[in-house]
Amino acid sequence: MKLMLLFFLMLSAAMTACQAETPSRPTVKSTSMQNASHPSNPYYSRTDTTKLELPDTVWKKVLPPELYPVARQGATEPAFTGKYWDYEGIGTYFCAACGNSLFRSDAKFASTCGWPSFFETVRPGSVVYRKDTSFGMARTEVLCGRCGAHLGHLFDDGPPPTGKRFCMNSISLEFEPDHPETKKPQ
Numbered sequence: 001m002k003l004m005l006l007f008f009l010m011l012s013a014a015m016t017a018c019q020a021e022t023p024s025r026p027t028v029k030s031t032s033m034q035n036a037s038h039p040s041n042p043y044y045s046r047t048d049t050t051k052l053e054l055p056d057t058v059w060k061k062v063l064p065p066e067l068y069p070v071a072r073q074g075a076t077e078p079a080f081t082g083k084y085w086d087y088e089g090i091g092t093y094f095c096a097a098c099g100n101s102l103f104r105s106d107a108k109f110a111s112t113c114g115w116p117s118f119f120e121t122v123r124p125g126s127v128v129y130r131k132d133t134s135f136g137m138a139r140t141e142v143l144c145g146r147c148g149a150h151l152g153h154l155f156d157d158g159p160p161p162t163g164k165r166f167c168m169n170s171i172s173l174e175f176e177p178d179h180p181e182t183k184k185p186q
């Protein structure tokens, strides 16, 4: 009888050890650290460049309420109110809706228009264009090349070398500094 007890004790000890060695269930691998800061937006990724074609009903659920009207309905934030129009940090600007990389800070220039302005995109295809004739004006609308979010407009009065001015809404952008200690605008 004593032997049986010993056997059971050994068996349970072995099982416990076995359980301890069982690898924990694989968790869904996050594609980037930034995903953690967008818990309500499963489409956000700074590494995945797959085009997103989602209905506005989905975007309405996953985007912050203040971003939705600009990103999906083409609204424009008032001049001089966004957090990036006069910001000079060194780093990269990403689409706030999907994480697609859009502009480098070295293509940003001091513009008096009240919106963050850039003379070129980070790579061809990072944005797409659409003719915009709203408000009786013929303008070129700039949209995110990955998710189609409205970013702003493109004008031909920018500085060299391109002569272009990508006039963007701050709220459509997310800045990530090259150096983590860089102070981000509030």
Ligand SMILES: [Zn+2]
Pocket (backbone or CB within 6 Å): 095, 096, 097, 098, 099, 100, 144, 145, 146, 147, 148, 149
């Ligand atoms: Zn996007």
